Amino acid sequence: MRIANVECLIADPGYRNTIFVRTYTDEGVHGVGEAYPVGPDLATARWVEYFAEQLIGEDPIRIEFLWAKLYQGARFPIGSSGMAALSAIDQTLWDIAGKTYGVPVHRLLGGRVRDRVRAYLGVHWDEPSDGLPASARAEVESSGMTAFKTSPLPPSWRDMSWNDAVAAGRDRVRALREAAGPDADIGLDAHAAVFEPARVLELADALAEFNPMFMEEPLRMENRHAMGDLRRKMPFALATGECLYTRYEFNDLIRHGAADILQPDVCIVGGMSEMRKLAANAEAHDLVVAPHNPMGPLATT
Template sequence: MTTITRVETFLVAPRWLFVRVETTDGLVGWGEATCEGRSETVRTAVEQLSELLVGQDALRIEDHWQVMTKGSFYRGGAILASAVAGLDQALWDIAGKRYGAPVHQLLGGPVRDRIRVYGWVGGDEPSEVRDQIAARVESGLTAVKMNASGRMSPLASVAELDAVVQRVAAAREVLGDERDVAVDFHGRFTLANARRVAPLLEPYRPFFLEEPVVPENSHLIGEFVRSTSTPVSTGERLYNRQEFLPVLQAGIAVAQPDLAHAGGITEVRKIAALAETFDVQLAPHCPLGPIALAACLQVGFATPNYLIQEQSIGIHYNLGAEVLDYCVDQQPLTFDDGYVQRLTAPGLGIEIDEQAVRAADKRGHAWRSPMFRHPDGSYAEW
């Protein structure tokens, strides 16, 4: 029996939480339980959940997932789901190494040979947007994502609305008709603002409009879907099938679960299957580290309705470390012509530099979400 003997966590720059699971036969699995701005809290949750795993057979992944998610009277939420996600990824990594196969082979085998990826771009002014997108195109990407705005008033001014349109127009100018731009509302918009701006963006043909309302208001997303012909996406702050069901029923086109938040590989595979019954594509959220990215790709290689993959190489959050810094071999996660080739190594398909991780954990990090306020001093969605 491949028995779990030890669970460790590592808080590493720039804002990530890695999980390491070791077994009696010397296998080591890695997962990522990052919960941006709350990773220290997740670290405690992982330590508590490890009580359920140590001494158990590492290969009983589904049973462990059931026990971790349902074995307490109080369930769910971002913290618990992220802790479960990191442990689940690590167990799948162990299973792949135990059987000598990449995880996607254990999930039914590959349905594609490569996965298209996109990168995030910043820039508050159209000229900055042009420069940043040009750099992404030069790096080989064929798709980017950008924030629609910074802080938004509850009922936007003409100037605020025009600024959104001008930035997206600048993006389209650089990208031309052969490349794509997704526009992230980031939950910063009220429903009224989102409905007002969406038709103004339609001439620029966004790839999709992301998170038009905060997840607590998922009951409103259907109204937004009906207000625009542009595909609508959401899901980075939804953590299980039950939370995805209402937005799927509301008519979203793209589901965006996060492999480090939504229960790991085990749950995201089920979210993908549920989404497929609604003719919805998967584009997992992943502005995170190499382990979360590898886990996403493993799901993607075995999932028919997989659209594209977010990745954070070069994102402005990455201060102090980059995605590939923790990999022994960077080649598996590099992209060519906007795609990542199918991972072939056992487990998650990457080798983590344990020495670099342990050294980074000694330094740690204390990343926190930025805070926005309106001119009157009241809280504004970031």
């Protein structure tokens, strides 16, 4: 069996682009995968075309060999668009392997470890509001979920003084804690927007009374080397990783002691091949892996 073609399909469901990749073989077996929409998504499609030239005629079951061929074939780091394309292609190859051998992909990876995976509900609302809007409160109370995630700052925090922004953040997290109850877990996602480590600590100290489960990505990953010092001073767990690619960048994060919870995204980290390698490294360092996934149906399943 040989690879006959690789194509990229970009759909617009209304929120943001959804990028799918399909790899065809000469025996009629095909695999599908999903790429992260990094922004200039047509660039991801061009990367798929570029990689396809190197894949046609190859054995799709040689997944490790093909991953290395595509990644190491570039003279310079391939960046977010290239990694999104490579991640989706890697997923298609695992899909082909599973279909070829007639087993779910998890069997090829060593078998299922858990029967269930815990999830959280993202809770977001705009201002003005003195607390959790009725619609959001109803969603929280009727969801049956035991974990939730929200922003630690209001949407317009950049237009406020920092002290006012922190106070508004406290009001938001307090409102969610009251709706979710004392036993629920609450995660906080700063979306890499705070930048300064000192301000992250001020915000974390102000929110610690609500017993957050973690704060996610308070700093941009260009400054990930500062995350080690930040983590050691945080009053609760620090999570990050959605903007990192490959086992190499995650190993750098681990060496600096920069996170308690690693959040690789299968649609940009390098696919399942890379995900399992960095997960093994995390396990060796007693770190939690919680895959990041705001994606579409393929990435979710």
